[in-house]
Amino acid sequence: MEQAPATVFEDLAQGVYLEGLAVDHERGVIWYSDVIAGGIHGVRADGTPVATLNPQRMWTGGILLNADGAVLSSGQGGIMWNHPGTGRSGWLIEELEGEPINGINEMWPDGEGGIFFGTNDIEMVIAARESRPTALYRLTQDRRVIPLARGLKFSNGLAFDPVRRSLYCSDTFGCAWAWDVASDLTLSRQRVLLAREDCDGLALDLQGNIWITGFRSPGIIRRVTPEGVEMDPAVTPPGSTTQVRFGGPDQRDIYITLVPADGGDSLKDGKPLSGSSRLCRGRSPVPGVLVVPADFALD
Incomplete structure (x- = not known):
């Protein structure tokens, strides 16, 4: 088996419940969200604050990043874009x-300028309360919406591997698919x-390999081969x-968002969190896939 990454991490930022994470490799900014306190926040690799978008x-x-430097952010009502420079x-x-749109959760580029995305039941x-079924879609570069898969419990983390022609999705409260x-980027053989x-x-x-975080798996990120081992x-x-x-010139910098060990269930049950949340930076023994920007023409 592969050796697990070193356990040395440094804190870059704190919040209430940190989530959505993206690295702007060109501009050297790490963007993260706070789903409870609100806002999208940008910091440098040393933790220096850069900007806050949509604070409320x-x-x-x-x-997810767009090719022009805009920041795409999911959530209640759909996907917004903010350009930090303009x-x-x-x-x-x-x-x-x-x-x-009730809600949209995670996104991943489709390799053709558009994105894959999953819905969630923010209401x-x-x-x-227990969420209603969610689904996966593709938004093409010219903004056509293509349904891909339905009947998920709670669509979450997404990744597309164009080499192995595979799409992966965390279906929270169910499994990872x-x-x-x-x-043509349609899906089969779930x-x-x-x-x-x-x-x-x-x-x-x-x-x-697929790195899968777990809100009931404190202290680890599970790693799975494409075959599910x-x-x-x-x-x-x-x-x-x-x-x-992942980030850095050698693709071995690793950025994670951490919540209290009971944070996911507290959020699900509407209970107060038992502590704060952190954005951390560490190093991985293996390089990771850098998430490339989408390429939408934005007004």
Whole structure:
């Protein structure tokens, strides 16, 4: 088995419940969200604050960069965009199949300028009630919406491996799924990747393995081969990891968002959190896949 990453991490930022994570490799900014306190926050690799976007907006679960430097952020009502350099902002998508969007969670580029994304039931999350089924979609570069998969419990972390033609999704409260991806980016052969109910954010390393965070898995990030075989986990600081991303010139810098060990269940049940949340930076023994920007023409 592969050796797990070193356990030395440094804190870059703190918040209430940190989530959606993206690294702007060109500009050297790490963007993260605070789903409870609100806002999208940017810091340098040394923790120096850069900017705060949408400070009053809660429930942002996913962040992705656009090619022009704009920050795409999911959440209640759809996907917004904010350009830190110009101050401009707007909505990338507000409707699905003719209806206002309840919520969108994680996103991942589709390799053709658009994105894959999953919905979530923010209305029920706010009410601390069981979520209704969610789904996966693709938003093309020209903003056409294509349904891909339905009937998920709570779509969460996403990743597309174009080499192995596979899409992975954490279906929180269910399991992590894998699909084959056809040349037209449609999905087939849905199968269980990891049978755990706490699957949260995820990322890929350059060996093709999937790193899956778990809100009931304190102190580790589970690592799984594309065939679903569990490897030695990556060791993390105390708390549960909600998201993981790679960065740095050698692609071995690793950024994680940590919440209290009971944070995920506290959020689900509408209970106060038992502590604060952190953004941390460490080093990985294996390089990870850098998430490339989408390429939408924004107004």
